[in-house]
Amino acid sequence: MGENYAAVMPANAYNWIAVWRRNFLAWKKVALASILGNLADPIANLFGLGFGLGLIVGRVEGTSYIAFLAAGMVATSAMTSATFETMYAAFARMDAKRTWEAILSTQLTLGDIVLGELVWAASKSVLAGTAIGIVAATLGYASWPSILYAMPTIALTGLVFASLAMVVISLAPSYDYFVFYQTLVLTPMVFLCGVVFPTSQLPGSFQHFAGLLPLAHSVDLIRPAMLERGADSAALHVGALCVYAVLPFFASTALFRRRLMR
């Protein structure tokens, strides 16, 4: 059995690129609509909460509320864009469109496909997160180089949430089940992880719990980068994110094997 699991893991370090390029070609055909669709939601949040709530809140952690929020929105948009790309687009390719089935008849393995999908979803996160950063920089709430500093974390955040969403779609019988993940996992995470207010406002036990969540690690890296401060325990955050990216990758690939290749 172990041999069979080994057979579905990535065959080499570059097979996944063909999957990424397939998705890029499809995306190019609808790029404009895709970018606008991805940006509208976080920008509405940024302005709505930033200006509206910002007037009441005043300064947070030594900066304006909107600058504080902008960093949270960059992390959140990286999370949602990777999640949605995986849950809806990759699920369709795996299920109804039979794209994965076609790829599995070539020399690619299931692991190659999953890896290609993860990197693709992370690429869309970089696009979405960077776009929010550019809006914030244009308005003067972040410096231009700070977006570059944040970019590696944005990419890693994309990998993490694509990887987690892969586990969800490897288990979900249909689209109808994704809403549980959205409402029970992602939405609470936004409020627990210091996106819209500092985690220090949370009751103590919640603070400890929040410290385990991947989005908290992203925010703790992206916010200092965007505010050009040094990040505390950066290695810990990066390590935690790596674990969140890698373990679900193996879990989902094994689960897909059971689902697609029984």
Place this chain on the structure above:
Amino acid sequence: MSTVAIDLAGVKKSFGDKVIVNELSFSVARGECFGLLGPNGAGKSTIARMLLGMISPDAGKITVLNEPVPSRARVARVRIGVVPQFDNLELEFTVRENLLVFGRYFGMSARKIEAVAPSLLEFARLESKADVRVSELSGGMKRRLTLARALINDPHLLVMDEPTTGLDPHARHLIWERLRVLLARGKTILLTTHFMEEAERLCDRLCVLEGGRKIAEGKPDGLIDEHIGCNVVEIYGGDPHQLCELIRPHARHIEVSGETLFCYAPYPDQVRVKLRGRAGLRILQRPPNLEDVFLRLTGREMEK
């Protein structure tokens, strides 16, 4: 290089307590067209997927192009082209883009794909459709594109799961003609089908399956001779049981299916003489075919 393209020995597969493939063994020589013939649910698609390493057998040994499967299926697939039962083309892409994207899965460079694409499009009679989106193609064209796509890696072996199911007669004949061209070029083809005509026209040898078990194997002509070996008279109308008694002395074998009587007779004229003058009968005399073999082996009254 071995002359055997595919070898199955004692292969078993169950899903839960349902046995899908039961102690199946067969072997396909290089350059041969081998058919897996059986009704829906006979296990044909499962076998096709097992050959590609997409399903692991519970027991038995599978070798494809000298590679043990599923452990080295990935290596074998480099030299296999697959036409799946359901089209899985990229509908939003053009015909040309479909070949490009698929060629990249085999590690081919864009230049190499562009070099082979024109001959594949010509082969599939899709030259004029190169820049048309796949969603705008007819069912027959999509099937031909799937075939062209399966050839992009210049495979030794083609695995085709019901390649003409759902196509109209014109489209079907065109696919058959294209497959004969591939056989003439020395490709090996394994196809699953429930069309007797397809099996009879294309296959050098075939294996008849029922409930995951092999119930016959051989050349189409040989199977027909062995299992039927005489003309068939189909009689419609009248009381089948009464007619049965009447013609029995001249029949080698008689089967009744609903209102129709199938009489296997070495001398059909004698049967016709017996029936002469009876009103309301429609009589059809024909040479035996694979369908007769199939139905003889699996029973006329079977569903599907």
